[in-house]
Amino acid sequence: MHTSQIDLVAFGPEHLEGAVALSLQAGWPHRPEDWQTALAVSRGIAAVTDDRQVVGTALVTPYGTDCATINMVIVDEAARGRGLGRRLMQAALEIGSERQLRLVATTDGLPLYEKLGFQPVGTILQYQGKIPAIAAPDGIEPACEADFDAVMALDRAAFEADRRTLLTHIAKAGEFAVLRRAGRIQGFAALRAFGRGDVIGPVVAENLQDACSLISFFIVSRPDAFLRIDTTADTELAPWLESLGFAHVGGGIAMRTAGRTEAPARSHYKTYALANQAFG
Ligand SMILES: CC(C)(COP(=O)(O)OP(=O)(O)OC[C@H]1O[C@@H](n2cnc3c(N)ncnc32)[C@H](O)[C@@H]1OP(=O)(O)O)[C@@H](O)C(=O)NCCC(=O)NCCS
DSSP states (O other), X not given: OOGGGOEEEEOOGGGHHHHHHHHHHTTOOOOHHHHHHHHHTSEEEEEEOTTOOEEEEEEEEEETTTEEEEEEEEEOGGGTTSSHHHHHHHHXXXXXXXXXXXXXXXXXXXXXXXXXXXXXXXXXXXXEEEOOOOOOOSSEEEOOGGGHHHHHHXXXXXXXXXXXXXXXXXXXXXXXXXXXXXXXXXXXXXXXXXXXXXXXXXXXXXXXXXXXXXXXXHHHXXXXXXXXXXXXXXXXXXXXXXXXXXXXXEEEEEEEOOSBOOOOOOOSOEEEEOSOTTTO
């Protein structure tokens, strides 16, 4: 394969099949539907050969005007080590322009991202498994349409960027649950089909106990389901997930560029589980 014959083009429907093959080759569980969701909320780049083979991908997912994640950065094994990953990242950085850019680096991607100026800000832990029956939590209920603005506000406070577009897609494909106290929503969790089963996330709460209750709600509602949860080491959710029977299967390093950020009003709400590793 000759890297000189590889062009970067806007990702189109004709690249989907090749992209799914690339993520499978990288050992990632994304189904065509997962790529379609990602593409619906992102701008994509495909690296294609003269004979239209897809040998690389990168997506930029904007959140409001200040922040974006770069995700699904993959180069075909046969084309690695010849600068294509850097070319894809440079194209992604141009799309992201002046936003603060966030990503989760795998071991493969870390050296490249460090060279491009990304700084590590945390550790992502990926958990999955089929969980035996647990007790139903108190105080958690399915969200209704009228709850959505409050859910958005909590997510924005915890994530420090506006993810309305992404959360609207997740709501269409899945479901939300909320923790309501004294008539106020004080935490939420989402669940949707993803990869080999369902992913629980994002989960936003004020404290670990509330986060565990929100996650328990979906574990109880999905007996026998294969569940995935991506969390961060600093949430201290991991020991509880392990006690339930979730297996630690991977993760990465959360990284950011400096860029523009929202007002630094620190919220006491925290993201206990990511939408997934790609979306943050
Ligand atoms: C990460 C990935 C996209 C890189 O693609 P690639 O085409 O091999 O990348 P490049 O050839 O452009 O190399 C990128 C840079 O990283 C450097 N690099 C790669 N591995 C390195 C290592 N172990 N130590 C130090 N530097 C390393 C290269 O030297 C290069 O630096 P340079 O541009 O200054 O010369 C590719 O390995 C991949 O698809 N991995 C599987 C999927 C994945 O994990 N993606 C990352 C998601 S976060």
